[in-house]
Amino acid sequence: MAKVIVTQVKSSIKRPKDQKLTLEALGLGKIGKAVEHEATLSILGMINKVKHLISVEEVK
Numbered sequence: 001m002a003k004v005i006v007t008q009v010k011s012s013i014k015r016p017k018d019q020k021l022t023l024e025a026l027g028l029g030k031i032g033k034a035v036e037h038e039a040t041l042s043i044l045g046m047i048n049k050v051k052h053l054i055s056v057e058e059v060k
Helices: 017-026 041-049
Strands: 003-008 034-038 054-059
Touching (some): 017 041
Antiparallel strands (some): 003 034, 003 054
């Protein structure tokens, strides 16, 4: 499977609780923090839910 690096670029302040919990589930919490995940369907769904708060890069 492909891997992706997810970096938080915007704050979760004044966001709905489900988006805050999704960021937490991805392992994010502060602006600038980056984590690496396998590109599974569940991870891609979480990325899609908070795509306006994060940036995503594919690992080659």
